[in-house]
Amino acid sequence: MTNSSSPNLELFLQQQNIPEQLKELLMQVAKSCDSISQAVNRGALDNILGSAGSGNIQGETQQKLDILSNDILLDDNVSSGLLAGMASEEMDTIYPIPNDMPKGKYLLLFDPLDGSSNIDVNVSIGTIFSILETTQSDSVTEQDFLKPGNMQVAAGYALYGPQTILTLTTGSGVHMFTLDPNNRQFILTRSNVLIPEDTKEFAINMSNLRHWDTPVKRYIDECIAGKEGPRNKDFNMRWIASMVADVHRVLTRGGIFMYPWDKRDPNKPGKLRLLYEANPMSFLVEQAGGLSINGPESISTIQPNHLHERVSVILGSKNEVALVQEYHLQK
Missing domain, CATH: 3.40.190.80 (D-Maltodextrin-Binding Protein; domain 2)
Structure with a gap:
């Protein structure tokens, strides 16, 4: 059972010293990851396994779930008013927020379904995301996305395995949240994760x-x-x-x-x-x-x-x- 003292993602973010719009964006990305998790869980039941018969810009064969996951992230975030643009491993170029949509100051970059070659054998896969900030919210170009990693304001991934786990950082440690399938909320299950300095x-x-x-x-x-x-x-x-x-x-x-x-x-x-x-x-x-x-x-x-x-x-x-x-x- 969930520890009743563990905050959900929304409460956790409320306690963080980060801009309100960034909190909202992280909640929106988490919602997208929940939707992708449900699609992954349905798999063959919804006929969404296997090749889509297309390739991405890298020349790799796209899976049906690659395209579905990419569409979920685009559709969920395009009208949020939090973004100036998006970029994806599965798209040739950037996706500026249309002029008839509200815009924000953030850029969302993502690999919508990492490890998709493992989909058909039911091995853990996931979504990786990165968030940048821009001053060019009205007219973003590819150049606005070309920033070194030390300029990220947040990053994370969702792992779709035996449990769906959302791991993220906003520059103040790494925290992991497990999706509760009963109420579709991400609950904090590991805080301030540290990697051992030595390994075998x-x-x-x-x-x-x-x-x-x-x-x-x-x-x-x-x-x-x-x-x-x-x-x-x-x-x-x-x-x-x-x-x-x-x-x-x-x-x-x-x-x-x-x-x-x-x-x-x-x-x-x-x-x-x-x-x-x-x-x-x-x-x-x-x-x-x-x-x-x-x-x-x-x-x-x-x-x-x-x-x-x-x-x-x-x-x-x-x-x-x-x-x-x-x-x-x-x-």
């Missing part, structure tokens, strides 16, 4: 080992060597192939998550999207005491050059990420 778990797609750069291969080789190697301890590998689920595990019990640059396409700086995945997750991880890097530098300081920019991502327990960064700097 790493998450990486080992099938790409032969393509990795030297610093990443060195780090993983040392983990695999275990007690007999230079680290003097055994590691476990975990890999879900859903960033939301992998990062949630890191936030919950520590670990290091790695989706690094590799040699298959050397001109691409990485696989994950800077604005929709790396920046919001880095904000959360850093607020929980961890680190997030692209190899040699902090992700939160990277200046984006275009809307769908990709980046190498290594994040999690502070001491492990710092070691990987040291290996990159020694290269």
Whole structure:
């Protein structure tokens, strides 16, 4: 049963020293995540599993739930009066709020359904979101969205698993809320989350080992060597192939998550999207005491050059990420 002393999301936000419009926006995003959660739960019952027969700007096959989730976030937020525009991993360009709609000072960026390749096998997936502030509420352009991660005013994700969990930060710690299916409210279940500085778990797609750069291969080789190697301890590998689920595990019990640059396409700086995945997750991880890097530098300081920019991502327990960064700097 829910602890009666635990506040719901609305009460929690009322107690935070953040602008009223930002509180309203976070409540609206949470409502969208609830709707997506219900759609995910219905799945095959509503014939919304499988490919949509289309692709996004990255050339990836879109799932029916990708498009549905994207539409939910657009439809729920377009008339809120809180936003100047939105941007999504699933859309080619930005979505300015139409001139006949009320506008606000915030920008909402999102990956509407992260890990969607796992939908058909019923593995945890989620929604990732990032909120920026703009002074150009009447005429936003793509340039207004191209801000480094350290300029986010809020970020979070919803994890659709055995429970639906909303995790967010507004720059004052990381907090987790579990959706109560009886009253459709998000209830605070973990406050001021901290990632252990040390870990014995790493998450990486080992099938790409032969393509990795030297610093990443060195780090993983040392983990695999275990007690007999230079680290003097055994590691476990975990890999879900859903960033939301992998990062949630890191936030919950520590670990290091790695989706690094590799040699298959050397001109691409990485696989994950800077604005929709790396920046919001880095904000959360850093607020929980961890680190997030692209190899040699902090992700939160990277200046984006275009809307769908990709980046190498290594994040999690502070001491492990710092070691990987040291290996990159020694290269």
